[in-house]
Amino acid sequence: MPRKPAAPVNAPAYWLMKTEPDLFSLDTLKAKGVAPWDGVRNFQARNHMREMVVGDVVFIHHSNAEPSGIAGLAIVMRIAYPDHTSWDPKSDYFDAKSTPDKPRWSMVDVAYHATFGRYLALPELREMPELADMILLQRPRLSVQPVGPRHAALLLRLGRPDRPAPASRP
DNA sequence: GCCAACGTTGGC
């Protein structure tokens, strides 16, 4: 018997993260250059961030927008580390169950990469059969999610970013 | 602003 293929070495290299543009938009990230993605308070979303590696491509989705949709791309610059806002009582993201000794939440650093030449509005994406099984369209509440390579390729083509996505991990 | 989906909390 041939050995089973190794467990997923090729975890997804494409991700999607949601943000409310009123609070933090792709333009905000563009102005900052690099920023920590803090405030994620959902275990599944957190676990996805913990799987990211430097160089992964992140689709930035604007939620609670008119319309909501994918605005462009960011790149992971630093792998997951403790989200210090979780133990700051003054932070909106404070969580009494998280301490510096036992951090419960994580964040990654991302860099602005590109703004799509065309904003990919959610209603438009919903009309595409190829995207019907995208997590974005099926699980409206998951704020950090993997994007499959086929979906990623299509989104990149649709958005025609002014700069191509960098080659990602194999 | 409404409300469906769904994750989390807490009583038992």
Added chain:
DNA sequence: GCCAACGTTGGC
């Protein structure tokens, strides 16, 4: 460890 109540997300 079940599950009802509650809170939040986020599309519309």
